[in-house]
Every structure is written in C-alpha cells, then in structure tokens.
Amino acid sequence: MRVEYINPFISSLSNTFSIMAGVDVQREQIVMKKDSSFIHEISGVIGLSGRAAGAIVLSVSEKLALRVASKMLMTEIKEINDDVLDAIGELTNVIAGSAKSELEELHLNVSLPNVITGNSHDIRFPSNVTPICVQFSSEWGDLALEVGLEDVV
C-alpha cells in the first residue's frame, strides 16, 4: 500500500469523530501492521473498490463505543446494543466515504459496513497486503484505524 493513501483516512477519522460525536481524537503511533494487537472489542469493517481495492477497519473499545453512540443518538446508552453497533458501522462508513473523495483519482466506491464483536476477535488482511495501522487516543478511550489498499493492476 502506498503510504500517501493513509493521510486522507487519518484526517477523515479526526473530522468524523469531531463532527458526529463531538470528541477530539489525537493521533498516536503509525505502524505497518504485522500482528493484531490494536484490535479493540468492536470493529467496523468496510470494503473499498475501484482503481484500488481494499478495506478499512475502525476498532474501538466498548467504553468509547457507548460514549460515541450516546452522543450521536442524544441519549445515554449503558450497554452494547444494535444502536451502538449501527453507530460504529455508520462512523466507519462516513470515514471511508469522506476519505474516498480526497482520493478521487482512485474512483473508489464503498461497500456496506459490517460490525464485528467478540472479545478475542482478530481481523486479518491477506498476507500479501501490509495494512497501515494508526492508533488514536481520546478522553473517552483508545481507538485504531487500519487501512489496506492496493492499486488494481
């Protein structure tokens, strides 16, 4: 994956959390991911296709998911339910959709988001793809974004 592809996703994530959930996130480490140590309890996954093919994973803690969904739905939610999972899927969708407009030369379309739960879940990209993982922190907890995007030849 070309490293310059990651920046639109980083800025899109920051803007999306700020606008939709009213929380500032700080970018921490960026790593070429080789293991799964950054996966939190809830992960949104959405595919991208066009002149490049790929996927993004937005992984958040339960605590962060509850706070974000409560803010988005303007009601206090105390346990993980369908509304919370839909909110994480929608954030994933908006992050991908907003980044794709900054990568217009790739003519990307986004698929539907899936939301994965399960305390010990892991999400792998194909071995021949090295996704870039960006960790973020916020006052509500940590999150991570993983992007794997390969030019279609």
Place this chain on the structure above:
Amino acid sequence: MRVEYINPFISSLSNTFSIMAGVDVQREQIVMKKDSSFIHEISGVIGLSGRAAGAIVLSVSEKLALRVASKMLMTEIKEINDDVLDAIGELTNVIAGSAKSELEELHLNVSLPNVITGNSHDIRFPSNVTPICVQFSSEWGDLALEVGLEDVV
C-alpha cells in the same frame, strides 16, 4: 435485498468449493438472517460496490478450513495458520468475483477480503439491511454464506 441476487452467490460457492477444494457442498436452509447463529469459527468478509453496495460473509468451521486449505495447498495442515486464513480469504474473494460476473447489470467491484477469527465472534450488517443466509453441509463440515446487497439509489 432482492432475493434474486442470492442465486449467483449460491452457485458460485458450490462451484468454487468443487473446483478449488475438490469438495461437494449441499445447500441446506435459506433464511433471512436476524441473528448470528450461523457464524462458525473462521469468517471471510469481502465488500461489493457499484450500482449496489454490500458484503458477503463466508463462515466455516476450523475443521473444514483445515481440510480445504490442505487440499488447496496440496499439503496436510494440522493447525490454523496464516496459510489457512489466506485460503479462506481467497475462497471468499473467488466466490464474490464469480458471482459479480453473473450480476453484470450491477457493475460490481470487489474489495479485499478480511478474515475474522475468534471463537465467539459475531458479524453484523447494518440494521436496515436484512442479509440472506444460506447454510451448506459437506463431508468435511458445515459452512454458511451470508449476503447483504442493496441497490444504490
């Protein structure tokens, strides 16, 4: 999701397992999925986008994954490793790619496959999408295919 969209995926799955893994699968129940009871231990997920947006989930037992990967790689594999997970991702990719050619009016492109593991993992579609889940059986174990695909308006 239009029910007629499911048939290309069913025939694609059967053909793909027959050709790539040399195993016949029998179609069992088809349900409009409302819960997650058909998820097995390993799931491949791939996004679809174009005039419709969606995703497919191919979920298989560990036992079936080992048998299928052993056949595809022509060597006996006894535990889940990167090669096995890549094999499930590749099967997911081929099933989606082959079905999309039968749905050419939708101009679908496929994203990159992600492979999810974790004994208790669950994979949700957005609440406003009702995916169709098809269960299959084989001499090597059970598997399931879930397809959610919505026309883009």
